[in-house]
Amino acid sequence: xxxxxxxxxxxxxxxxxxxxxxxxxxxxxxxxxxxxxxxxxxxxxxxxxxxxxxxxxxxxxxxxxxxxxxxxxxxxxxxxxxxxxxxxxxxxxxxxxxxxxxxxxxxxxxxxxxxxxxxxxxxxxxxxxxxxxxxxxxxxxxx
Numbered sequence: 001x002x003x004x005x006x007x008x009x010x011x012x013x014x015x016x017x018x019x020x021x022x023x024x025x026x027x028x029x030x031x032x033x034x035x036x037x038x039x040x041x042x043x044x045x046x047x048x049x050x051x052x053x054x055x056x057x058x059x060x061x062x063x064x065x066x067x068x069x070x071x072x073x074x075x076x077x078x079x080x081x082x083x084x085x086x087x088x089x090x091x092x093x094x095x096x097x098x099x100x101x102x103x104x105x106x107x108x109x110x111x112x113x114x115x116x117x118x119x120x121x122x123x124x125x126x127x128x129x130x131x132x133x134x135x136x137x138x139x140x141x142x143x
Contacts, residue, residue: 006060006126010035010119011050013043015073017065019109024116031116032123035063042066043104044077048088051102056134061101061126065118068106078106100125101132 012018018039024031036059040046043066051062064085066078081104089099103122107115 004127004131006034006123006131007036007058008032008034008061008063008119008122008126009054009059010037010063010065011040011043011046012037013066013073013077014039014041016067016071016109017043017107017115020065020107020111020115023110024112027112029112029116031119034123034126035119042072042074042077044072044074044080046081046084048084048091051088055097055101055132058134060129060132061103061122063119063122064102064104065107065115066104068108071108097132098129101129 012021018037021037043064046064054062064081066081067073069078069082072078085102085104088102092099092102103118103125105118107118
């Protein structure tokens with residue numbers, strides 16, 4: 001029997017976290033292969049619908065990585081993301097999705113090691129939670 005390997009959709013802001021991920025790759029830092037990276041211009045662009053759609057399409061977890069607060073290329077995009085994340089956690093609980101399946105964190109362009117640590121930690125968290133069943137979400141949330 002093989003060990004569960006989660007699928008984690010990861011939204012990376014173009015200006016910081018995507019560059020951090022790229023530097024982690026260039027430095028050959030060992031990070032999980034479970035990460036499906038999606039580049040967005042800003043973490044503030046990640047709508048709640050994107051998160052739900054990722055779960056509907058089979059993701060076991062969602063990771064949102066943006067610039068550190070105060071360093072956003074678009075000035076306040078990451079603050080918008082932070083406010084939205086608080087509401088999203090409450091919504092996930094209402095539809096019986098463990099909020100630990102969604103994580104928001106900050107990675108700058110020079111933080112390759114931090115990128116590795118966050119993706120490894122998220123992978124371990126989702127492994128402990130087990131597979132997510134998208135059929136459950138489809139029944140609870142009609143979009």
